[in-house]
Amino acid sequence: xxxxxxxxxxxxxxxxxxxxxxxxxxxxxxxxxxxxxxxxxxxxxxxxxxxxxxxxxxxxxxxxxxxxxxxxxxxxxxxxxxxxxxxxxxxxxxxxxxxxxxxxxxxxxxxxxxxxxxxxxxxxxxxxxxxxxxxxxxxxxxxxxxxxxxxxxxxxxxxxxxxxxxxxxxxxxxxxxxxxxxxxxxxxxxxxxxxxxxxxxxxxxxxxxxxxxxxxxxxxxxxxxxxxxxxxxxxxxxxxxxxxxxxxxxxxxxxxxxxxxxxxxxxxxxxxxxxxxxxxxxxxxxxxxxxxxxxxxxxxxx
Numbered sequence: 001x002x003x004x005x006x007x008x009x010x011x012x013x014x015x016x017x018x019x020x021x022x023x024x025x026x027x028x029x030x031x032x033x034x035x036x037x038x039x040x041x042x043x044x045x046x047x048x049x050x051x052x053x054x055x056x057x058x059x060x061x062x063x064x065x066x067x068x069x070x071x072x073x074x075x076x077x078x079x080x081x082x083x084x085x086x087x088x089x090x091x092x093x094x095x096x097x098x099x100x101x102x103x104x105x106x107x108x109x110x111x112x113x114x115x116x117x118x119x120x121x122x123x124x125x126x127x128x129x130x131x132x133x134x135x136x137x138x139x140x141x142x143x144x145x146x147x148x149x150x151x152x153x154x155x156x157x158x159x160x161x162x163x164x165x166x167x168x169x170x171x172x173x174x175x176x177x178x179x180x181x182x183x184x185x186x187x188x189x190x191x192x193x194x195x196x197x198x199x200x201x202x203x204x205x206x207x208x209x210x211x212x213x214x215x216x217x218x219x220x221x222x223x224x225x226x227x228x229x230x231x232x233x234x235x236x237x238x239x240x241x242x243x244x245x246x247x248x249x250x251x252x253x254x255x256x257x258x259x260x261x262x263x264x265x266x267x268x269x270x271x272x273x274x275x276x277x278x279x280x281x282x283x284x285x286x287x288x289x290x291x292x293x294x295x296x297x298x299x300x301x302x
Contacts, residue, residue: 032164032190032193032194032216032217032218033105033131033132033164033193034218035070035105035107035132035164035166035193035194035218035220035236035237036070036218036236036237037069037070037071037236037237037254038069038070038237038238038239038240038243038250038251038254039069039070039071039072039073039105039107039220039237039238039239039240039243040064040069040072040073040239040240040241040243040244040247041073041074041076041077041078041079041239041240041241041244042057042060042061042064042072042073042074042078042079042096042244043060043078043079043080043244044057044079044080044081044083044084044092045057045060052084052088052091052092054091054092054095057092057095057096057099058095058099060244061096061099061100062099064243064244064247065100065101065104066247067243067247067248067251068251069104069243069247069251070104070105070237071100071104071105071106071107071131072096072100072104072105072106072107073107073108073109073134073239074092074093074096074106074107074108074109075089075092075093075108075109075110075125075134076109076134076168076196076239077170077173077198078241078244079092079109081109086121086124089121089125090124090125090128093106093108093125093128093129093130094128094129096129097128097129097130098129105131105132106129106130106131106132107130107131107132107133107134107166107239108125108130108132108133108134109133109134109135109136109168110122110125110130110133110134110135111134111135111136111137111138111168112138113138113139113140114138115138115152115153115156115157118135118138118153118157119156119157119160119161122135122157122160122161122163122165123160123161123162125163126161126162126163130163131163131164132163132164132165132166132193133157133161133163133164133165133166134165134166134168134196135154135157135165135166135167135168136168136169136170136174137150137168137169137170137174137176137178138153139174139175139176142174142175142176145176146179147179147181147182147185150178150179150182151182151185151186154167154182154186154189154192155186155189158186158189158191158192159191161191164191164192164193165189165191165192165193166192166193166194166195166196166220167183167186167192167194167195167196168195168196168198169183169195169196169197169198169199169222170196170198170199170222171198171199172198172199177199177204178195178197180204180207180208180211183195183208183211183212184208184211184212187212187215187217188215192217193216193217193218194217194218194219194220194236195208195217195218195219195220196220196221196222196239197219197220197221197222198222198223199222200222200223200225200226202226202229202230202232202233205219205221205229205230205233205234205235206233206234209233209234209235210234213234218236218237219234219235219236220235220236220237220238220239221235221237221238221239221240222238222239222240223238223240223241223242223276223280224238224240224241224242224243224246224250224253224272224276225242225272225273225276225277227240227250227253227254227257227269227272228253228257228262228265228266228269231254231257231258231265232257232262237254238250238254240276241276241279241280242272242275242276242279244279245275245279246272246275246279249268249271249272250272252268253265253268253269253272256268
């Protein structure tokens with residue numbers, strides 16, 4: 001149960017959020033915030049002593065700002081949020097907000113294992129500049145995370161969030177796929193605007209698009225490796241790690257798909273598959289790859 005200080009923050013946050021142009025449940029036209037487009041999930045640089053390197057973070061943001069992205073994602077899998085303290089997570093969001101253009105959307109990963117902690121983190125991220133919260137499935141007790149439990153969790157978070165909520169399903173890391181029936185139910189919530197689906201199952205993506213077609217609900221592909229087929233199935237964009245290193249090419253693929261130039265899009269998608277596989281350090285396949293992962297430094301910190 002939320003204590004009095006948290007409830008006070010909730011009320012203040014809701015008051016602020018509902019007055020924002022891009023947040024607060026729905027726009028003046030009754031539609032949810034538009035999250036269409038490509039977003040790089042920003043990495044979290046570390047120093048040799050395993051501290052967050054905010055200077056490098058801002059340097060990376062300035063480089064990424066030269067591409068026509070819709071916005072940026074922070075504290076996703078690529079941002080290694082499980083290795084950061086709560087204060088570091090908020091400081092990263094704040095620094096990114098200050099460094100990026102005001103016309104770009106900032107999606108911040110606020111997911112925690114408990115509903116209360118997720119609500120509190122979401123409120124805090126909204127206060128430091130996030131435009132939307134990307135909430136990963138809680139997974140430590142994954143055996144109990146059935147549709148009913150997940151619907152309850154996300155509904156409570158969305159009810160109390162002053163900013164729009166994006167569902168986040170990443171089974172490679174959580175061992176848990178957000179069930180389609182839960183997604184369909186949650187799509188009806190006025191403050192849940194879409195989902196980032198990183199599972200790579202385009203049949204599932206198509207089914208989600210089909211079953212939520214009567215809702216103002218948007219699907220984002222979770223990787224450039226299946227961006228084209230996701231667009232073909234009705235996705236509206238992607239949160240793609242590859243965009244951090246091949247931003248121009250990922251944005252070009254988006255443009256080709258959105259303008260119906262499918263033959264050229266197919267050729268470009270084929271060329272991006274292998275680079276995309278190499279750009280996912282959080283899914284190591286060999287001992288050598290594991291030793292090269294950036295999280296190895298943070299994991300060894302006492």
